[in-house]
Amino acid sequence: MKNKWLGFACLLPLLSGCNDANSSISASSDTVSKQQIDTIITNINKQYPDASNELKQNVLNTAVRAIENLVFVKGGSFEMGDFGAPCEIPSGTINRIDWSPDAQCLSSPSSKLRGANHLHKVTLDSYSMSAYETSFMDMEWMRQINGLPVADNKWDGYHITEGEVIERDSEDYENLLTRRKNQIAGTKNWQQAKDYCQWLGNLTVLPFDLPTEAQWEYTARNRGEKRYYATNNGYRQLLGSGYYNPSTGYRVDYTDEEANSDTGLETYIGRWPANPLGIYGMSNNISEWTNDWYSPTYYQESPELNPQGPKTGEEKVMRDAGGATMTFVRIPNKTQEDRYYSSNSFRCSLQQKTPAIVLN
Template structure:
């Protein structure tokens, strides 16, 4: 009989206090300070008094995770754009290039199509950038607590429909299960959605979250502006069953299974392949990423050197790691709005302050 009453610690005078404690948002972190977590929890409770406890809890976890995933990038100077390659590249593969100061030829045909051929000096202040793209699940909890529609379209077989998935359906339940299992990036149909997500993180955390600028994105992809053609662990794009020519062996060499660091199609899940030397994942993974800048083909000809922000206006935004060019300097323009959500068009956030943000 004694054990039967162990769960009755909340007698009537203490009932309210016990319920309050049980419904409190509980988040811990090894890298985010308790003071910062308290700010996040306080802001969520103030901003969303009518939200469910689950929505508040998940939103807090999303914001703390976003801070945990930040990589501090020390500022510096670099030559932004296509830094060229040797015209008679010895490996006979654009996936395995080594830069030399004598490089004379454009590294990719798309450089001249989208303005990356204009090499120019850029100097950046320090900042932080997420090691991962924003995930679909994290984006969904942000959308849910803000009473926004699900960021996904319905499908009929292999055909994407314009209708949005509804949360009160079995289809939504299956969608969430699939994304929890596969951990895919957030999908967008407008640039503004990516901007809003990053700024929401800022509103809740009190930190200057935003999309990275185009220059910040490239500087980070190149591990602080080094001459890496791909944002992989070794600067090469090593594909399963790939080959390259070895000048020393004077024959073609098969890429070893242990060397594979990317895939031919878009990445199966966030963090699937090794990070670049700076510790950032997925910047050469076939998932296009929005940045903050308006797109203008010839902007590099007039870009300022210090912390460039891109053109003042435009009709398209810059995307990086696009289908046209997966190299670290590859760029193209993308319409800011489309009719349906694109599973291959995502983003990552940054924090625009010149000092590390974790404890």
């Protein structure tokens, strides 16, 4: 599995041939143009003139990688919401369902409560979605260069120390970096996710933002297919589990190579195979923020073209297609928490109809 988010060529500021010789930071990329990289460098130097070259370099790496990791999603129409399931599942497990046109039952008991039972047509323009959830380290570079505290809880043994932050020159911080460097970013509130995506937009001069709820579902369902899980094959094949095969009458156990999900929180980026679009981690028990306010009745009044959610609300929509949830399940969440939750993360999207990267 190739995890592009782990890095890219030319990380050293003194390496020649990457960018303007007058700049103290530089980068190169197989896909992001020199012109785009120069724009990012100019904006970093303009917005953060007093930051160290090392911090500027890490921010540059983060911005270029964000563009590299975008997956272009061609727009189209689909039926959004709970598209139904057979009342009796032949495999004997909710993790392995095949949709059929004569499905008579709702797929999830939460569908009526949260309004997902109102199946409705949605048509989306093309957009791009990040292949990965935002990493803890990318979030940390953004917060550090903006003078914000570390986005994690300070612990005293097994208890969170209320009102205290992790100091960046401390042993706690060094231990945190060791633990979290390949993990997703946790959040305390929706605004932190929103701010990060818009920060990328300011640096790159590209319309980065959180995805809409409709964009998230369309992506998770492989451009609106009737898939229950956002995995490589639409099934949730848990490590160490199996299913009943009605054709043979025997149980089939998944091998380690066939597994594409686990029962716990999957905070490590890119562990399991991507969905058919090339998007990782949309079925990993991590809830992701979307841009939309939540309303259980919104699907009844949603416009067909590019729905943006209600204009106001008290909770935001989170989405996840893992554990007890499926690709269409809506999760309302209050916008402000009292602590950081590793189970609440996000990925950014690009709100334009054309790809950010145009290959020759």
